[in-house]
Amino acid sequence: MNFRGLFFIIYTLVFTQINAQTCCSGGIPLSNNIGLSQQEKSTIQLGLNYDYNNLNTLNFGTETLNDNSRLRITHSILLNANYSITNRFAIEGLFTWVNQRRKISQFGNQNLDQTSGIGDAVLLLKYNFPELLGKTSNLAIGLGTKVPLGSSTETNSQGITLNADLQPGSNAWDIIYWTSFSKNFNFRPSLTFSSRAIYRSTGTNNSYFGNSTYKFGNEFQGFISFSDQFTLFKTLTDPSISFKYRNANLDKIDGFDLDNTGGDWVSIIPNFSINLTPNITFSTKTEIPIYNNVDGTQLTPTYRITTGLLLKISPKNTLQLN
Numbered sequence: 001m002n003f004r005g006l007f008f009i010i011y012t013l014v015f016t017q018i019n020a021q022t023c024c025s026g027g028i029p030l031s032n033n034i035g036l037s038q039q040e041k042s043t044i045q046l047g048l049n050y051d052y053n054n055l056n057t058l059n060f061g062t063e064t065l066n067d068n069s070r071l072r073i074t075h076s077i078l079l080n081a082n083y084s085i086t087n088r089f090a091i092e093g094l095f096t097w098v099n100q101r102r103k104i105s106q107f108g109n110q111n112l113d114q115t116s117g118i119g120d121a122v123l124l125l126k127y128n129f130p131e132l133l134g135k136t137s138n139l140a141i142g143l144g145t146k147v148p149l150g151s152s153t154e155t156n157s158q159g160i161t162l163n164a165d166l167q168p169g170s171n172a173w174d175i176i177y178w179t180s181f182s183k184n185f186n187f188r189p190s191l192t193f194s195s196r197a198i199y200r201s202t203g204t205n206n207s208y209f210g211n212s213t214y215k216f217g218n219e220f221q222g223f224i225s226f227s228d229q230f231t232l233f234k235t236l237t238d239p240s241i242s243f244k245y246r247n248a249n250l251d252k253i254d255g256f257d258l259d260n261t262g263g264d265w266v267s268i269i270p271n272f273s274i275n276l277t278p279n280i281t282f283s284t285k286t287e288i289p290i291y292n293n294v295d296g297t298q299l300t301p302t303y304r305i306t307t308g309l310l311l312k313i314s315p316k317n318t319l320q321l322n
Contacts, residue, residue: 028076031219035092035124038128040087044084044313046080046310051077051078052305054071056302059300069104069106070105073101078095080093089127091124091125093122096119097118098116113156113162115151118149121147124178126141127141139180145176147173150168150170151169153167161209164216164251170202175203192228201218202216217249217261222244222245223243224242227239227241238281239270240272241268244268245264249262250262259296260294269285
């Protein structure tokens with residue numbers, strides 16, 4: 001074995017054990033993808049989405065470093081299921097499958113760690129208050145939990161247990177607080193202003209590496225969106241633009257703050273939806289970062305793409321397929 005190869009192995013082992021947590025924006029996009037709209041009583045909504053998250057931007061605080069030796073990619077399959085118990089009360093679940101990959105390239109060598117499997121899930125109860133804050137307005141609140149279904153003890157090819165940020169699951173229960181608001185305008189009823197806020201109070205994994213504790217930082221996400229409806233080739237489309245702010249506190253290991261985790265992120269999200277049939281909607285959106293301010297040195301998202309289908313089964317309408 002030459003000296004360069006030996007140095008790379010030593011570097012990789014040290015980097016993996018000490019700095020593998022330098023990625024707070026990877027993982028499964030749970031909070032990003034909950035909150036389907038309220039529908040009439042007994043309506044079922046089923047959403048199936050694919051989410052691709054590419055992290056190839058290394059930040060130190062707000063500064064982008066000229067270093068592309070580290071790449072993090074997360075592939076997620078997301079299944080939403082929403083049932084309207086009444087015209088105002090609904091229950092929603094989000095179930096996930098995830099593949100996470102982290103590649104480090106140094107001195108002509110590459111080290112790849114990856115995991116795949118069922119991820120954690122979310123259950124959310126939501127209640128709707130139509131026109132509580134004025135005509136054509138809608139306010140909704142929700143309370144839920146993140147259920148630790150995924151494995152948190154996956155190992156790499158050498159049999160070493162991977163750090164928390166690469167595990168499919170967290171082995172911790174979280175509490176999720178959710179609220180949304182929307183308003184239509186008299187001068188153009190199809191134009192909608194909406195906002196959404198999600199706060200996730202994270203639980204603690206009490207068996208991290210067998211005898212340690214690990215807690216992801218509490219997280220807040222806020223969205224402001226503008227959407228409209230247009231007819232394109234006799235088909236109804238819904239383009240929208242959203243601005244997202246995300247704040248995450250530092251992670252904790254054995255009760256102590258973990259460096260190179262947490263921060264603030266701002267991104268812009270253009271979205272395009274088209275009604276394939278009265279009951280099926282196709283949508284695709286791209287999340288593009290416009291501001292990052294992270295603690296220490298971290299990989300941050302370069303871009304994110306989410307695309308999929310939403311099926312609505314209403315008690316008054318049969319499923320129509322073209």
